[in-house]
Each structure stands twice: as C-alpha cells, then as structure tokens.
Amino acid sequence: YAWAIDCVMQLGPSADTSQQDKDSSENQDALSNPSKKQKVNSASGTSLANIISTLKFCLKDLELRVFEISGKKRAIEEADTKAGNGDASLDEEDDHELIKRRNCWKIKINALRRIQSTRYGLIRDIIVAAITVARKSHLNQVAAELKAALQLLRPGAAAEAKYAAIDVLVKYGGYDGSDDENDDVDFDELAAANAGDANADDKADEAEIASFLCDEYRMISGSVGGDESAVTSDWRDAIKDCKSVSRLAVLLQSFLSKADDTLNQMKEERNNLDSILGLNAKRTARSKSSIKKHDSSTAIWCNAKLTSKLVKAKVNGFPWWPAHVCVPLESVVADALTGSGYTLISSVGNPGMFVVNEKEMVDFTEDTDEDLTEYDKSIVNELHESTAIAKKLWRLQNLGVASPWSKKSRPCVIEEKKTAH
Secondary structure: OHHHHOOOOOOOOOOOHHHHHHHHHHHHHHHHOOOOOOOOOHHHHHHHHHHHHHHHHHHHHHHHHHHHHOOHHHHHHHHHHHHOOHHHHOOOOOOHHHHHHHOHHHHHHHHHHHOOOOOHHHHHHHHHHHHHHHHHOOOHHHHHHHHHHHOOOEOOEOHHHHHHHHHHHHHOOOOOOOHHHHOOOOHHHHOOOOOOOOOOHHHHHHHHHHHOOOHHHHHHOOOOOOOOOOOHHHHHHHHHHOOOHHHHHHHHHHHHHHHHHHHHHHHHHHHHHHHHHOEOOOOOOEOOOOOOOOOOOOOEOOOEEEEEEEEEEOOOOOOOEEEEEEEEOOHHHHHHHOOOOEEEEEEOOOOOEEEEEHHHEEEOOOOOOOOHHHOOHHHHHHHHHHHHHHHHHHHHHOOOOOOHHHHHHHHHHHHHHHHHO
C-alpha cells in the first residue's frame, strides 16, 4: 500500500498543497501507528453531504422530466383518478369483468381468515400476490397499505402481518363472496399473482417472481413510472432516504437504464411520425404535400398538449378505443396536420400516441357496437379498463349531467335475465 500513502484525494482544482503535505504526513503516522486515533475532517463530511443532496435534487428533477414527456405520468394519473375513490367509483354501468378484476386482491386477503398464523410462507405469498394484482388494477394506495402489512412479517411470526392485511381489507369495505367460495379453497391459486385474466399466466408468474425480491431492490426499480413490483413513489422514497454515494450510484444506474430504454423508444416513435408526415432530416420542411398512407397502429411520439375532448378512435388491429385529441406544439407538425384529414390522438390510460384518419373517430358518447370476441382477452381487459377511466373523466368534465350509459345498459341487463329463465 505504499502508493496509497502519498495519494490524497481532494475535490476541486484549488486544493491547498501545504494542506496535502500535512494530511499526507498524518496518514503516514496513522499507518505506522494503527492505535493512534485519526483526525476527521468535518468540512469534508459536510461537503460530501451537500454534494449528495445536490445530486439527489438533480436526479429527481431529471426523472420527473422523463416521466412527463414519455406520457407515462399522465397515464398513471388517469388510472389513479379512476381508482382514487376505491370501490365507490364503480357503479352499475361499469363492466362486470372490470369489477371482478378490481376485487381480486380482496378475494386473496379474505382467504387469510382461514389460514393458521403458523403458515408463514403461504401468508407471505398471498399478501405479495394481492399487492401485485392491486397494482395491476392501479390501486396504488391499497398496494402501499398491503406492503406496510407485509413488512410486519417475521419468520415464524406471521400473525401480525396477517391481521394487518385483513384490517386493510376491512378498511376498503371487506369482501362478501358467495357461499360456494367457502367450500373448496385452492390456496396455491390464491398465492398466484393473477388479476382475473385467464390468459395471463406467464405474465402473472413473472410478476410474482419479481415481487419476491427484497423491498430494497424493488424500490430501486420504481423510476420512470415503475412496474408491477414498485411505483414511482417507492423510488422517490429511496432517493429521499439515500445518504451514501454508493447507494445513490445504484439508484442513478437503475434510472439511467430505464430512461435510456424510454428515450430510445421515444426517438424511434418520433422518427415514425416524421416518416408519416414526410419531414426532412432537420425537421424544417416536408418532402410531400400530403400525409403518407400508413398503418394507423404505428406508435408515434410528439411534443403535444392533450385537450379535454374525448373520442373513440379505430386503430388498426384494435377495437374502438377511448382517446384524447391532441394539439401538437411543434409548428412543423401542426402545419402538416392542418387540413390533412388526420388527427393526433393519445389513448386514455396509456401513453400511446397515433395519427388516425378523422373518419375513424367518433365522439366518446356515441355507440360503436363491435364484436369483441375476435380480440385477445388481454386486449379486451385493457379496453374495459380504458373505457372505465374515460367514463370517469367524462363525468368530471360534465358534472351534473346525466350519464348516457346507464340508460342504455339497463334494458340489456333485464333482457339477459329473461333469456336466462
């Protein structure tokens, strides 16, 4: 370690040479006499704390900017608006399948009442699965409270976590299941992170495995919108509690990895838009006077402002989908779309943006009868979720106005009941 004796690290170019010589001699004395108490430079500690604080502020600001321009922040906020009031936001006009999915976490937690507190592993698995399906249904507050209950779990002592999770269930209205559910309960199935989608077994298994990772790792992966194991608030809590350079470096690396993927995707989608509009490489002029014929399902990105106008749009390969009409903020894009017969839209509850023909758009309240059996179950479930969010947004925009869907849906329910008899 002879090289380390004369190696003194100083931050900044204006280091005092005399101070370096003094510190070097002190370090040599400390190495020759290990029992001697070393002098701690309080100013260096303070400077390091200030540096960490500054980096944390910059990192949070940068993450928020990526989060916003990618559209993920808006999509999550819309989903939270739908789920914000818990089950109170679900009324008779909302889809039965959606209600079933959003109650899935309740079924799992309710089963804890029948499990002995000594079954530590099973209790842990069920709570973890309930957290995962709650996040899939955008019930972030429920997931956060269940996570707090999970943190009470101790090997061989699961009672406290079990009853804390049941208390969360009671807080959100409990669960009144059918009598059939009390006969044969498959606890292994309840411990699976399945949110009611029978065709999503592989995704559920992946989400379940990810959920078994330690809280420390899951919090690190929560930047730029997070995933099913962690949300943005988890990542920001991790930043707030960070006090060391090494931990900050891990958080930074995790963010950079996710941000790189997000920004590369946005760049590719902007190139798609430029190709559709016929913009040149410098984005200063158009090579064509009309918009290129294209697949409407081609994902694009544009710096745009969402309007309050809600529509249903037909994108190739998908059913009629709730969407926002968008106004591009870039003049070259706005000029290209003006009078072209095409409009920029963004899916409700999803960051996806598309350029669609105005003939393939109708007002959100209009009927668009369509056979959904030709689409995958996962797409239909996403459509139900997006429609429910759009209905909530419509109600917020039209307070005091009678809902147009309840009048249309009630006769269908009555007719089905008669047919069943």
